[in-house]
Amino acid sequence: MSSQVVLSARGLVKKFGGVTAVNNVSFDVSSGEVFCIVGPNGAGKTTTLRIIAGILEPDSGDILAFGGKVQWGSIEYKRLISYLPEDAGVYKNLTGLDYLKFMASMYFDDSASIEEAVERGVKLSGLGVRVGDKAGGYSKGMKRRLLLAAALMVNPKLAILDEPTAGLDVVHSVDMRKVILGYVKTTGSSAIVSSHNMLEVSYVCDRVALINKGVIVDVGTPGELLEKYKVPNLEEAFIKAVGGLD
Template identity: 35%
Template sequence: MTAAAVACTGLAYAFGDTRAVDGLDLTVAEGEVFGLLGPNGAGKTTAIRCITTLLPVPSGMVAVFGQDAAGDRMAVRRLLGYVPQQLSADQNLTGRENVALFARVFDVPRRERAERVAQALGAVDLTDAADRLAGTYSGGMVRRLELAQALVSAPRLLILDEPTIGLDPIARTSVWEHITAVREATGMTVLVTTHYMDEADQYCDRVALMHRGRIRALGTPTELRKGLGTRRGAAPTDPLPSLEDVFRDVAGSGLDDSSGDFRDVRSTRRTAQRVG
């Protein structure tokens, strides 16, 4: 039996007295696009950082393709690519140099690096701009460059934390078209967080709505929309509620003074300002 791309069981993580992740149970199947949704402070980014081994796993279990994120962090890191909320491209390097740097960090064999860098840049349509400084790129190009950085190691799992934050609708669509093309060509699994419900509805095979550190709803976007319609007593001929309606139903206002991290909010705003 094939191991799940991601398996979290009872994952918990606290910042002082604040329990950011509270007994999270989550399974992402190999090959799917899975959306992890929720309001600010829901625990999404903390969970992502545990999965990517950027944070330890103090309680519970996290596995990536069967590899223990707590016991064998390097094995897990070799399986994934990660695009964080914060910008990771160096504006003083060219696009090619940025991707080559990640190729070295992720231990791509020296003899393969030039070809793999070129392939990653080509996959996100940056070949013509590869030798320009990243500081001259538009916001959408920067996000595509970061996608190339994550793809250069040929990951089995691509994790995207707010990949289109601050981008205009055209740039958002472009980023997703490139993600979809790579996934279709390689069978790569994608785990994404986003506040754009239209993206989740259109591109995700399944979504989980997270609130106060736990999963509160799970299913395909259509299943969740139909479920809300049924709970509201809608007739079969009535239009389905939107995924945003489902989000509001699960999370309420999404405002909770006891959750979240000011530093995360601040870094998210800075990212949006820099790519916008």
């Protein structure tokens, strides 16, 4: 693992009315690293990722990335990242290819870069000739693969992937994990992945942040966490870290 930090979250807080969804969350992500945020439903994973992706403005806290403090809404910052939301759909009336072209056009200014990105996207999507079909007719796995391809084809320095395999069958899940790992290894870029699937976490993640009720309770490599809590798997490590089941 490289020691160069590409992103630092510092004291992020986000409240919705009287509910604190994210409470003083801090972590670092290094280059070439898959950093995972793990926790149960409603723990604050998605809100944290939405803040990192520039969709939600934090009530307080800072993001330092790529050598500077990120001004909220910065387009330069967003050009260096990409985001795959947890339950995102597709534009049902666009073809897969239309969608990839649209996404590439939002990231690049010159036609050559756009074409290259689309070419990468088509390969990453694995849709073959069906990339020319309307996305509304795709299976859930195909849609998810298309969205992942769009997120990675723009060569982000940091890919933010919220529950990338949620709702997918075993075959598609394994496929998605391979694509994510392959991307990070070949480009040296980083990824933040949220998940509540501990098996997936142990396969994919270099380091893991355990989050519960908006608070990060521990951070470490899967091995470090297993050793620290002296448990055979990350599920049990999580339970111990949060002080047992409610």
